[in-house]
Amino acid sequence: MNIALILSYDGTNYNGWQVQKNGPSIQESMETAVFRLLGQKAHVSGVGRTDSGVHARRYVASFRANCTIPMARLPYALNSFLPDDIAVSGAAAVPESFDARFDCTKKEYAYYIYPSALRDPFHARYAYRYHYPLDLAKMQQGAQRFVGRQDFAAVRSQGTPVKSTVRTVFWCEVEPVGELIRIRVCGDGFLYNMVRAIAGTLAYVGGGKLTPDDVTAILRSGDREQAGPTLPANGLFMNRLWYEHTPALDPFQLGS
Template sequence: MRNLALFLKYDGTAYHGWQVQKNACSVAQTLEEAAADVVGHPVHMTGCGRTDAGVHARTYVANFRTESRIPVDRVAYALNTHLPADIVVTGAREVPLGFNAIGSCVRKEYTYQIYNSRIRDPFFVNRAWFYPKHLDEAVMQEAAAQFVGTHDFAAVRSVGTDVKSTVRTVYYFDVERRGELILLRVCANGFLYNMVRAMTGTVVYAAEGKIRPQDIARILESGNRTAAGPTVPPGGLYMTHLWYDDGEVAFDA
């Protein structure tokens, strides 16, 4: 038995997220079907996280077990011949049997893109959130910094997957403007359902003057989802960096 880790990237626009769904097309299902064609048996793919419908990954790690002896340097090429154009496997590696794409992952980074311009750009449709009112990135950074540290993030979580705890550690939350594009990069030891999109909405609330950056600590303490900002659209969100506990399977976009 071999355990193969796959490195991939995908445009999530056409998919109902990563996780296999009963009545909707998902990235995992598409990848499992391609892998089954390559190795000649049913495959269960374990992904590094449950990206939501419409969310993208500039980097993603998945793993599966197989008895196939296909050379590891041929795996990516073989899979890509069976995959649609919006999912690409960039590499593969044989890993220990105990490796698990999600369980072995110790940190993740997501990046949210806002296209901050008075005029819409068609090339950013489903790639960034179009926001026509000017946003002050300095205020956004002040607000984003309030999320850094170990907190209960229930106030920026949508109802969804059950978890034992809503406490997470955010290592950084950086805001950068590149012309009309604003990038919000956040790294944590784990994320709750819609957490990044709700954090982004809260940072935008601060830039709009609806809350003060220093109010965010109080909002987190309250655990009140309605006190925080909205959950922004999925098309601006990308998984961009992963860290693993063996230090060997870190991957950057």
């Protein structure tokens, strides 16, 4: 049986999704929970690799196992074997061909910035504190320069080699959320540290170090040194996911 799971997690205490030799991972915790519940070793594959310290409001994973537990009860059963900072909220039997990563048509990440000269301990784990005032209108203008199908080499870190640095960004929005600033970026795929570099570039635009027109020039240059910094992982969330041709997942409203 091929089973898809909807989960969320606080990534503070983990070295990202993928199993690592040098520390705990979300994937390892999920595979341990499946083994303790079902007594079967299973490879739990995810929609993508999130880096150390990155969070997920919504994440999709899948695994194959013999399971007689009703899908409506499976989240409760798995959660009893998971730490408090990881939670499964839905489960569904899906076609054998379903792949959590390759069936995902688009993803949205959200990055949170706390513009303040003073620390707030309640934001420390989930938002990056920027010490100076930020102009949201200019940030929004700059954000629109990232929209479209283009080369994003200027806002990626060196990591796993890729065949192309061209991606499609469907939207990039900057908006206030209480005391925080939220940057939402939706695309068909992302390069290593791409969203964190976009957030750093927009912070520079909001702080007056760059202009919206500079963003266009930076992207055309393909030069990482011209863009803003890669902001820390703690402010980044995998936020929303979209899937097609998977009717069994529709009740979970992955794109909502």
